Amino acid sequence: MLPIIHLGPLAVQTPGLILLLGVWFALDVTEKHAVRFGISSSKVSRLMLWGVISGILGARIGYALQFPQAFLSSPASLLSLTPQMLSAEAGMLTAFLVSLVYLQKAQLPFWRTLDALTTFFSILAVAIGLSHVASGENFGIPTTLPWAVELWGARRHPTQVYEVILSLGILLVIWIPRKTLSTDSLFEIPGSRFLLFVILTAIVQIVVEPFRASSLWIGPVRQVHFITWLILALALWTLDRRLSQRAKISG
Numbered sequence: 001m002l003p004i005i006h007l008g009p010l011a012v013q014t015p016g017l018i019l020l021l022g023v024w025f026a027l028d029v030t031e032k033h034a035v036r037f038g039i040s041s042s043k044v045s046r047l048m049l050w051g052v053i054s055g056i057l058g059a060r061i062g063y064a065l066q067f068p069q070a071f072l073s074s075p076a077s078l079l080s081l082t083p084q085m086l087s088a089e090a091g092m093l094t095a096f097l098v099s100l101v102y103l104q105k106a107q108l109p110f111w112r113t114l115d116a117l118t119t120f121f122s123i124l125a126v127a128i129g130l131s132h133v134a135s136g137e138n139f140g141i142p143t144t145l146p147w148a149v150e151l152w153g154a155r156r157h158p159t160q161v162y163e164v165i166l167s168l169g170i171l172l173v174i175w176i177p178r179k180t181l182s183t184d185s186l187f188e189i190p191g192s193r194f195l196l197f198v199i200l201t202a203i204v205q206i207v208v209e210p211f212r213a214s215s216l217w218i219g220p221v222r223q224v225h226f227i228t229w230l231i232l233a234l235a236l237w238t239l240d241r242r243l244s245q246r247a248k249i250s251g
Helices: 015-037 041-066 075-079 086-104 110-135 161-176 191-211 221-248
Strands: 006-008 010-013 148-152 152-157
Touching: 010 015, 015 041, 015 110, 041 086, 041 110, 110 161, 110 191, 161 191, 191 221
Parallel strands: none
Antiparallel strands: 006 010, 148 152
16 A cells, blocks of 8 residues: 655655556557547547546536535645545546537447447556555455455455456456457457446456445445446346347348
8 A cells, every 4th residue: 555655845646646647548548549440549539538537527526516525624625636535426427428428529439439448448447446556445354364465454355456456357358459359259249349348347346345345235235236236237238239239130
């Protein structure tokens, strides 16, 4: 855990810095490879920039509306790089709506664009995991396993490390070179790359969540499990429909 890096008189929030570097790297790689999906690099770049900027603004505004007392005494903290002062739900909703509007205005193909953006999502997922390693957020439950880490006064499951390793595994699967895939492979179906990412990410969350100590519950069900099982079911259903449509066209 390394929440702050001291550079002379400066104290840099490590999790925020990791996220910024991750976003920058993901933007750069995704823009360079957008042409693989028949998408204009410039349009994808603008789409991602609008999504990232609106997402950050929406996340900070959403957090400020939820906890106004956190900013009343120090309005300048609105510009802080602290990831904990962001509302993930508000940010994702804002980014989704703004990106959807731009996608329609730019007349980008929906599924192919999502396939191109999957590179961005998969790299960002690794960066988010690394930011959790730095901050100690999403820490695990106590355990006696030999790979346990000392954190918050107990030896715990290194759930942040699990998150990073599994996210790297998803990134590897997503980045299977297209030349090794046959023309009738799964990745040749528009949207399949994105849906596969969603499915694998949902499975990772379902597997890792029981080892986290900070789970929220909806009655007898973990909140994350409730949401991710719904997402997993929807993604599997959508992928099945697209496979069926492709089979009908091929037949």
